[in-house]
Every structure is written in C-alpha cells, then in structure tokens.
Amino acid sequence: MFTLDRKKIISSALVASVILLGTACNASTETEKAPAKTETKTEVVKTVPETQATAATGDKGIDGGAVYTIKDGMYTSYAVNEQAKKDFTFGRTPSKTEEAAWDIDVMPDGTGLPEGSGSVEDGDEIYEEQCAMCHGDFGSGGKGSRSTYPTLSGGEHDSLTYQRVGDNTDGPKRVIGSYWPQASTLFWYVQSGMPFNHPKSLSDDETYAVVAYLLSINEIEIDGEEMDDEYVLDREKFMKIKMPNEDGFIPVIDGPDGPANVKKFLADPNNYGNGTRCMKDCLEGEKPNIVRIKTEINAFEPPMSVERSFKEAEASGPIHPGQKVYESSCAACHATDAMGAPPSGDKAAWDTKLEKGIDVVYANGINGINAMPPKGGNMTLTDDQFKAAVDFMIDSAK
Amino acid sequence: MNKMTKTSEQHLASNADESVELISRRNFFRKAAVYSASAVAATSILSPVKLNAADDPAIVHEAEWGIKLGDPVTKNRYGVPSPYEHNNTRRTTSLLASGDDYASISMCPIHEQEGIITPNGLFFNRVHGGVAHVDPKGYRLMIHGLVEKPLVLTLDELKRYPSVSRVHFVECPANGGPEWRGPQFNSIQFAKGMMSQAEWTGVMIKDLIADLGLKPEAKWMLAEGCDNSEMGRTVPVEKVLDDAMIVWAQNGEALRPEQGYPVRLMLPGWEGNLQVKWLKRLEFSKEPFYAKEETAKYTVLTPSGKAIQHFYPLEVNSIITSPCPEKPWTDLKKGDLVEIQGLAWSGQGTIKTVDISFDGGDNWVEASLKGLILPKAWTRFSYMYRYEGKPLLLSSRAIDDSGHIQPTIDQETAVVGVEAVYHRNSICTWEVTDKGVVNNVHIRS
Missing domain, CATH: 1.10.760.10 (Cytochrome c-like domain)
Structure with missing residues (x-):
C-alpha cells in the first residue's frame, strides 16, 4: 500500500516536471493529470531545485524519512567543506571520578542503580514533607499557581484503551503503575530531577524510600509480595520489579534488533497515519462536517492583540533587592x-x-x-x- | 584612498548645506502656514496651497519623526524591536502549564512570522525545570560510554571544532495536541505556535566523535542536560552519524538561555524534546536508557492500549498563516487580489508540494512554494486568490520528498485515536465567513 502511494507521488512529480518543461518549450504536452489550474494561478511554478531533487538517496533513515548525502560539495542546498576532519587535539580525557560524578543514569538492567535501602514508611514521611505539596496526598495530584501538578497514582492499566469520543468522558490514566514500562526510570527521575525545586538533594537511601512509597501507592507487587508500610526496598528487590505495562510499548527497542525495529516501524506511515493526494470530489458528494469550537480557551497572557500602538514604557520604580x-x-x-x-x-x-x-x-x-x-x-x-x-x-x- | 575620503567629506558637507537650506525653506512654509486659510490646521508641507479634507494627513503633514533628530547610535547597544510591535510577543496560557510556570511553554506568534527565520526573542520556549542560567566558564561537555577515548571539552574547546550552519525548525511534538478531540483555540498562536525556526551553528557530531573511536556495539546515545530537570533522551546512533549537531549559536548569535545557552543538541526534524538544552553529557550504550521523557511522556498512546515509543520525527505538516484567526480578511473588498500563504514542514524530508482547498477538502489546487526550500525546514507556500466575499473552508495539505502526505483528521485518528497527545499532523482548516472573519474548525466525515 505504502509502496504504491510512493510510486504515485514519484510519477506525479515526473508529470509535474514534464509540464514545466512543456510550458517552457511552448509544446502541447499537457496531460489530464495536470494539477487543476485556476483563473488566478496562471503559471505552474512547481519543482524542488535540482540540487535537492538529486540529493535524496531514496534510502530511508531510521526515522522513515529521506536521507541526503554530500554530492559535488553540496549537501542539499548547502555548500560543504569536504577537507578531512580528523585527529583533533582539543579537550582531555575525563578522570574516572569525573565520569562517575555525572554518570548517575539508571538503566533497566540495573546499570547505575546504587546500593542502598529504604522503607515504604520512611518514603511516606519524606513524601509528606517534600512531595505532597505539589503531587497531593497519596499521589493524587495537587494544584499549583497555574494548573495541576502531575498525578502519580490511581490509574487502572485497563484504562489505557479508553478513548474520549462520543459520550465517553473517561480517558486513559497514564500514571506510574498503569503506564511506565520500567521502574529504573522512576529511581533515576526521583534522584536526578526531584523534588522539583531542589533536585539532587535526596540520598540513595531516601531515594529508595520515596520510590518504595510511590510503588506501594501504585499497588506494585514485587516477586508476588505486596508493599506494605514495613516493606524495605533495596537493590536486590528492585531488580525483581516487573511493571504491569512493561509490554505496552511498540516497537520493541531492546536488544540488538532495537534500532532496526524502530526503523521498520517508522518507515511505514500507516503505523501513525498518512494521507492520500486526492484532487477532485474527495468527499464523494458528502458535505464537509464542520466541527466548531465548543468552549473557547482564550485566557492568554498577554491578551491576544495584533494592534500596532505605542506602548508607554512601564512605570519602573526602584526594584527591591530581594x-x-x-x-x-x-x-x-x-x-x-x-x-x-x-x-x-x-x-x-x-x-x-x-x-x-x-x-x-x-x-x-x-x-x-x-x-x-x-x-x-x-x-x-x-x-x-x-x-x-x-x-x-x-x-x-x- | 585619500581621494575617496575627500569625496565623502565633500558629500557630507554638501548634504549638510542642503539640509540647512531645506530647514530654512520649511521654516518659511511653516510661517506662511499660519496665515493659510486651509481647513487642515496642523503644519503642512504644501502650505500655503489649499488642502482638501480628503488629503491624507500622513502625507500632507510633517510627521513627528521627520522633523526632529532620532536616537543617537549609542542608544540600545543591543537593539530592541520598535515599541509599536509590542503585541508581537510570546504568549502563555494556564492550560498548558504544569503546576507553575517552571515546567511550561510559551507560544511563538507565528501569525506575525515573516519569512522562515524566527527572531531569537520570539522563539517558542518549552522548559521542564525553568530556564537555567549557565556560566560558560563553568560549562563542560562530556562524551563517554562505548567510545575508545572519552572526552571532556570546555566551551572554548568545543567551538574550535569546524562549524556548519543549518536552517531547521524545532517543534514540540505536542504542537496542536490540545485539539485531538476538537478545536479549542481560535488562535493560530495557540493552535500551532509550539514551533519556531532558526539557523543553527555548531559541529556535526560525526566530525567530533570520529576521533573518539565509537565501539561497534554502541547503538544508542543518551543526551542529558545540566539544568534542574536534567532532561535526558535516547538517540539512535544512526541519527548521530547522519545529521546530528551540537550547536552553540542561533541566527548568528549565542543561543538564548531559553534555547539552552551555551550548548544544545540539534537533531534536525525530530521532536523538540530530543533537542536537549544546556547539554552536559553524551553517553554511548548498547541498550536504550528509558529516560523519564520517553516513557511517562512523549509516547503516543493508541486505541489498542499500546503506546508508540521512540517516535522521533515530526511528520509532514502545514498551516495557512494568512489568513488566520489573528489576521483575518475583514478589511478585504470583493474583487481584491490577495495572497494566501503559510508554512509547510516535515521532519522526514524536504517539502515537495502543498495543495490548498477552499471547500473543506473536497477539491484541491496546487500552491506555489516560495523562498528557500530546505530539508527539515519550514517552507513557505503561496497562492494568489481573488476574494469573493463568500464563506470558505480553507485548508492546506503538504507532501514531502520521502513520500509522506499530510492526513485528514479522520485518516490520522483512525490509526492513533484521540488520546495520543503527541504527533498530531492532520490537515488544518480555517472557516472564513462572508465577513472575512476566520475561525479554527475541524473537518470530519
């Protein structure tokens, strides 16, 4: 299907360039496939410059898109210096200590996960002190000055198939327990990015405790065991966590075939929606169904205006030192x-x-x-x- | 050389004479005007000739700026826009904030966008832990993991590498995301303003890592920021070795703090979230990292309950920027010839064709592309239209050179449903009323 569409585009592009040449030579080679001309559009100016048209190799990149190469010193429309770019001498090798100081990411296989432990109960205490003001009691979400902070619990895995169409008003609940594929992400997130206004302030044990609390309010079981208040999470137990939605994501990115899977998935636009180039009677006699704005959101800051008027300089009093x-x-x-x-x-x-x-x-x-x-x-x-x-x-x- | 200097001196002198002459002539007229019986009371260039009431005061009167000195060149060492342009500004709304204004977004006024380069002060700004202010002296970039020779660079050392400049858009994959279930904003700035475009300058990562010896088992790269949120994303090595860049400049000057000063990642055509700002660390690995913004967020949940992860490119897209709700046709008269124009872009290639429909997608005509046509970049399209004062449903549909065609809303939601949040690229339609008012509408079957 996709291949067919592509062929169609290529052939229509060829038709377009034939027309262009035809017009230039004043020859009468117009075909029925020519784009409809209208009174106000008197000339067909339609082509991509030659350097670009030839630059795309026809191969697909890992994102399913066109791939361009350098040809005759040009990368598409950009001129390129093709002299050797090798054997630079800038910079230095980081020390092991330096690498360790920055390399704190935690991967699903446990890479980067520190030793340590913390109980659900201790996590609850830290949560109440440092997290609940934004994320609400038991991860129920909280209100900031502008809108709500993320909810951290209370979602059913089954809700992921909900779609708010027609009379359905319940949407999917994307919280830690219902949605996140890996617990490693949670540890890494808390350790590097939370609490929001002073991140990187929790110790490894405190992080284990907060993570244990968050998993417990998401009703995660570890190795068949429920996480009650006394539950103490450590590295060994952490490695046994299997998140309920671990298999909820496509394409599969793990293992040696990961990148190839991604490439194959993205190369097929039918996986995420593609159009068709219909030019005439595309609605097949139906009237377009117009959906208008029901409840308009227009609380914009500053208010919307395209007025070009002189704005007096804001009265600027002395600024408080604090x-x-x-x-x-x-x-x-x-x-x-x-x-x-x-x-x-x-x-x-x-x-x-x-x-x-x-x-x-x-x-x-x-x-x-x-x-x-x-x-x-x-x-x-x-x-x-x-x-x-x-x-x-x-x-x-x- | 001397001769030239002399000539320019003479030129200056003769200009000075002329202006003295001009001023005295004008003074004469001004005095004369006092005795003029003209209906127009203010100072007039043409006095004492009689003026008609219909004559445009903007022409027949001396404008204020034409009769006094302007600012000295010493004012505004770093230039600022005309104060008349104060409405050309980024805007925010509470709906798009998470809690407070620190993990939030400000929208680019694309209704005022001319050409394809967004001025640095208007570039949309999405941050996850506030805008960090990084002291360039304390800035370090570390490249390590599955490389033979790990590397640490200061900012000055990084900038010693050979640079390239490329024009690319950056778009948040949530652009248009609030409208999956129907139109909400009667505004192009809020319906499509999570994007901007700049000329970015930096080093191609493939040139930088050529010396480091990438190990054959390296398949992924973590890019991590040094800001409060420590944004991290996983990038496949194939992209890194294709067109990925580490950039330090936008539109000819250092990156703005909002864009990651002093250094950000640039992955042409890919989700804005992947273009990690305040870039601190690149780590090569065998397996993907499962960073926070590629599991909890930035994944596309489909009706099957499965979510698309690692959905990198922004798909082919377009929007008519003139007319639009902010820039309607209410001032047009029947019979006026007017340009319809807009922006088309694709993260998967170069824009090849843009079609326009006047009847909600039933019939289409091909528009012209205009200006620079670059890969993974905003491309302008244009269509001359004789305004008839009749209601219209105005849509645009873009096609790129990788064969992707912008889908209708029905075509897109049939595959990904309405809970995807991200990657909405279906055809946009403006309803133009018989009065020339422009409204944001959706066309469904």
Whole structure:
C-alpha cells in the first residue's frame, strides 16, 4: 500500500516536471493529470531545485524519512567543506571520578542503580514533607499557581484503551503503575530531577524510600509480595520489579534488533497515519462536517492583540533587592498558598510567622523548617541574599 | 584612498548645506502656514496651497519623526524591536502549564512570522525545570560510554571544532495536541505556535566523535542536560552519524538561555524534546536508557492500549498563516487580489508540494512554494486568490520528498485515536465567513 502511494507521488512529480518543461518549450504536452489550474494561478511554478531533487538517496533513515548525502560539495542546498576532519587535539580525557560524578543514569538492567535501602514508611514521611505539596496526598495530584501538578497514582492499566469520543468522558490514566514500562526510570527521575525545586538533594537511601512509597501507592507487587508500610526496598528487590505495562510499548527497542525495529516501524506511515493526494470530489458528494469550537480557551497572557500602538514604557520604580532571588528561588512555592508556604504579599500569613520576630523567620528559613528546605533548597544563596528575599515577600505584604 | 575620503567629506558637507537650506525653506512654509486659510490646521508641507479634507494627513503633514533628530547610535547597544510591535510577543496560557510556570511553554506568534527565520526573542520556549542560567566558564561537555577515548571539552574547546550552519525548525511534538478531540483555540498562536525556526551553528557530531573511536556495539546515545530537570533522551546512533549537531549559536548569535545557552543538541526534524538544552553529557550504550521523557511522556498512546515509543520525527505538516484567526480578511473588498500563504514542514524530508482547498477538502489546487526550500525546514507556500466575499473552508495539505502526505483528521485518528497527545499532523482548516472573519474548525466525515 505504502509502496504504491510512493510510486504515485514519484510519477506525479515526473508529470509535474514534464509540464514545466512543456510550458517552457511552448509544446502541447499537457496531460489530464495536470494539477487543476485556476483563473488566478496562471503559471505552474512547481519543482524542488535540482540540487535537492538529486540529493535524496531514496534510502530511508531510521526515522522513515529521506536521507541526503554530500554530492559535488553540496549537501542539499548547502555548500560543504569536504577537507578531512580528523585527529583533533582539543579537550582531555575525563578522570574516572569525573565520569562517575555525572554518570548517575539508571538503566533497566540495573546499570547505575546504587546500593542502598529504604522503607515504604520512611518514603511516606519524606513524601509528606517534600512531595505532597505539589503531587497531593497519596499521589493524587495537587494544584499549583497555574494548573495541576502531575498525578502519580490511581490509574487502572485497563484504562489505557479508553478513548474520549462520543459520550465517553473517561480517558486513559497514564500514571506510574498503569503506564511506565520500567521502574529504573522512576529511581533515576526521583534522584536526578526531584523534588522539583531542589533536585539532587535526596540520598540513595531516601531515594529508595520515596520510590518504595510511590510503588506501594501504585499497588506494585514485587516477586508476588505486596508493599506494605514495613516493606524495605533495596537493590536486590528492585531488580525483581516487573511493571504491569512493561509490554505496552511498540516497537520493541531492546536488544540488538532495537534500532532496526524502530526503523521498520517508522518507515511505514500507516503505523501513525498518512494521507492520500486526492484532487477532485474527495468527499464523494458528502458535505464537509464542520466541527466548531465548543468552549473557547482564550485566557492568554498577554491578551491576544495584533494592534500596532505605542506602548508607554512601564512605570519602573526602584526594584527591591530581594525580588530577583525571590523570583528565581522562592516563587515556585511562595507565589500562592497552594503548597502550604506563606504566599508572598499575604499579610495575615506573614504576620503569623513574624510573631516570634524577624530573626526567627530568617533562622528557620536558613536552616529549614517543616516543608521548607534550608534556604529554599538553594544553598548557593548567601545569608544576606536569602534575608533580602524574605524581606521582599514580607514587604510586598505591606 | 585619500581621494575617496575627500569625496565623502565633500558629500557630507554638501548634504549638510542642503539640509540647512531645506530647514530654512520649511521654516518659511511653516510661517506662511499660519496665515493659510486651509481647513487642515496642523503644519503642512504644501502650505500655503489649499488642502482638501480628503488629503491624507500622513502625507500632507510633517510627521513627528521627520522633523526632529532620532536616537543617537549609542542608544540600545543591543537593539530592541520598535515599541509599536509590542503585541508581537510570546504568549502563555494556564492550560498548558504544569503546576507553575517552571515546567511550561510559551507560544511563538507565528501569525506575525515573516519569512522562515524566527527572531531569537520570539522563539517558542518549552522548559521542564525553568530556564537555567549557565556560566560558560563553568560549562563542560562530556562524551563517554562505548567510545575508545572519552572526552571532556570546555566551551572554548568545543567551538574550535569546524562549524556548519543549518536552517531547521524545532517543534514540540505536542504542537496542536490540545485539539485531538476538537478545536479549542481560535488562535493560530495557540493552535500551532509550539514551533519556531532558526539557523543553527555548531559541529556535526560525526566530525567530533570520529576521533573518539565509537565501539561497534554502541547503538544508542543518551543526551542529558545540566539544568534542574536534567532532561535526558535516547538517540539512535544512526541519527548521530547522519545529521546530528551540537550547536552553540542561533541566527548568528549565542543561543538564548531559553534555547539552552551555551550548548544544545540539534537533531534536525525530530521532536523538540530530543533537542536537549544546556547539554552536559553524551553517553554511548548498547541498550536504550528509558529516560523519564520517553516513557511517562512523549509516547503516543493508541486505541489498542499500546503506546508508540521512540517516535522521533515530526511528520509532514502545514498551516495557512494568512489568513488566520489573528489576521483575518475583514478589511478585504470583493474583487481584491490577495495572497494566501503559510508554512509547510516535515521532519522526514524536504517539502515537495502543498495543495490548498477552499471547500473543506473536497477539491484541491496546487500552491506555489516560495523562498528557500530546505530539508527539515519550514517552507513557505503561496497562492494568489481573488476574494469573493463568500464563506470558505480553507485548508492546506503538504507532501514531502520521502513520500509522506499530510492526513485528514479522520485518516490520522483512525490509526492513533484521540488520546495520543503527541504527533498530531492532520490537515488544518480555517472557516472564513462572508465577513472575512476566520475561525479554527475541524473537518470530519
């Protein structure tokens, strides 16, 4: 089917170039296959420049797309320096320590997974302190200042076939337990990218604990065993995890045939949708069924406008010395009360904190208290910078 | 040499004389204007000649900018757009934020896009942990794993490698993703603005790793960022050895922080998410890495319950940018000859043909391509149309040189359903009303 379509395109391209030549020679070789001309379109300007037309090799790349090579010093329309590019001397060899410092990815075969252990119970505690303000209780999702943070649990594997068409309003639930193919991804994600506002702050044991908690609320069983509060996850047990949706992905990317499988899959557009080049009566007598916007979303910032009008320079008062630090290090949690932190500018919330005096507020912030990590997780701040940011949030309240 | 200098001096001097003369002549007219009985009260070039009320004040009056000095060249050491263009800007909406504005996206105003190069300040911006600010002095790039000779480079060392410059679009695979189940935005900026295009400059990775000795069992490469989110993605070695680049410049200047300053990965035509910003590490391996953004996200769930993973290329696509909801035809009169134009692109090749339909896809005519036609790049198409003031359903359909044809909505959803989130490339249609208002609609069977 695909081969046929392709042949059709190639032949129609040939027809197009014949027409082009024909027009140039003023010969009467137009065929019925010529694209319909209209009154306003008086000439057929239709071809890809020669360098490009000849550059595509006809081979498919791993993405199912065209492959181009360098020919006569040209890569498609780009001129190329073809002198030898070999034996460069720049840079140096990294030390083993340097490689180890950066190579913390965790692969399904256990490569990169550190030794360590943590219990579901300990994970629950860390989760409540450092994760629940965004991801909600038991991974149910939480509200940020703009929209909701990702839900981490509560999805049925069966829901993956749900489609919201017609009267069906239930869509697929893509959470860790229902969707993720590998647990290694979860460990790696938590260790390198979470908690969101101060990642890379959990120890290996803490990471095991948080991962154990997340797997338990997703009702994952390890080696037939349920993960209750006392369950302690370690490297050995981790390697036995089989995620429910491990076989839910196509094409198969593992093993020596992985790349070839991907290539074969992507080479066939019928796997992901391809069109046809119909030119006339394509709807076969039917009227087009027009679906219009039901509920328009237009809360854009700034509001939509194409007006070209002079905008007076924004009135720029003096900038508070703590504002920049606030915006880069504090706003993620302190912009609203969604995460339980006193919001910037909320007088009542800050008055409560200030009951014991500003120095206590500074000290708690610098050392960390409850869900507030030391210096908001940004240990590069000096005490003065940190205090200025606190001042900014309090001053905004006045 | 001397002679030339002298000539230019003389030229300058004579210009100066002329302007003095001009100013005094104008002063004369200005004074004369005071006594003019003209209906137009303001300063006039033509006074004391009588002016008609219909004469365009923009022509017959001195414009403010024509009668006083402009800014000295010392103003704006780094230039900024005209203040009149303040509405040509990236925009955001809460719907497309995850929690807060740190894992979010800002949309490119493609209704204002001219030509095929997006100005750096308007390039769409998708980040997963905020825009990192990397000090180039502390920047290192490590290439290791299944290579004979691992390598660490500083930024200056990286830039010593021979560079190439290529024009490529970058598109988030979720572009158009909010509209799988029906149109939601009456705006091209929000319906299709998760993409932009630049000329990228950097080194071809194949040139860089030729010296490192890639081991034969190396099949995949992890690309990882050094930002807060530590974005990582797995890339097949075949792409790395084809046209993958490590880039440090966009449109002639250093990458913007939003685009990964100082260094990002460039995989022409592939998902924007794969073009890892703030690039820190390339690790070659035998097996794929299962990074977070290729399992939980950036996979295409189909109605069978199976999800397509490692779906790299953005498929052939197109959109009519003029007219569009933001740039309607409400000012046109019946009989006006107007250009319909738009952008077509494919991550799987070079745009070969674009067809246009005026009746919702029943009949099609071939448009012209115009300007540069480059692989894996936005290509402009154009069609001259005599406006009739009648309702239209205006669609475009692109075809690339790898044989892929943009599908209808029905053709695409028949295969991948409506819960795919990513890789939506079906034909877009604008409804043009008899008043020239343009609305975003979907055409279904």
